[in-house]
Amino acid sequence: MKKDKPLRVPVTSGLKDIYSMDMRMAYQAALWNKFNVVAFARLATALSVVRTALENNHTAIANALEILDAAIVSLIAIRSRGDQTDVWEITESEQPSILNGIDMAEQCIGTLDVALLEQTAAELLRISRGE
Numbered sequence: 001m002k003k004d005k006p007l008r009v010p011v012t013s014g015l016k017d018i019y020s021m022d023m024r025m026a027y028q029a030a031l032w033n034k035f036n037v038v039a040f041a042r043l044a045t046a047l048s049v050v051r052t053a054l055e056n057n058h059t060a061i062a063n064a065l066e067i068l069d070a071a072i073v074s075l076i077a078i079r080s081r082g083d084q085t086d087v088w089e090i091t092e093s094e095q096p097s098i099l100n101g102i103d104m105a106e107q108c109i110g111t112l113d114v115a116l117l118e119q120t121a122a123e124l125l126r127i128s129r130g131e
Contacts, residue, residue, distance in 0.1 A: 071101020
């Protein structure tokens with residue numbers, strides 16, 4: 001008996017736009033000195049979901065994981081400062097890695113499928129809640 005492949009629902013431009021808006025609007029808020037914990041969370045969540053989904057899907061896009069990891073290292077530093085000082089900002093030295101991460105996430109998201117993104121987001125939420 002032939003094994004059926006799971007249905008792959010590609011990421012639509014609408015879903016890609018939602019991820020892009022979460023990342024780009026948060027980044028823009030930082031440039032306008034309007035960055036806060038909510039904007040940080042949206043940016044960090046979007047980058048983390050795409051990065052983890054790419055890792056689980058074994059992406060073939062060169063340097064994707066390295067670029068996203070560099071952005072996440074910057075986000076960890078931003079989170080640490082924000083938690084300690086309640087001042088949420090992306091420093092000038094962190095801006096290139098964050099922007100490169102956003103650009104790479106936007107490039108890669110089209111290689112993923114909707115179910116993988118949803119499952120990855122749910123998995124990361126469970127982990128963040130300690131479940």
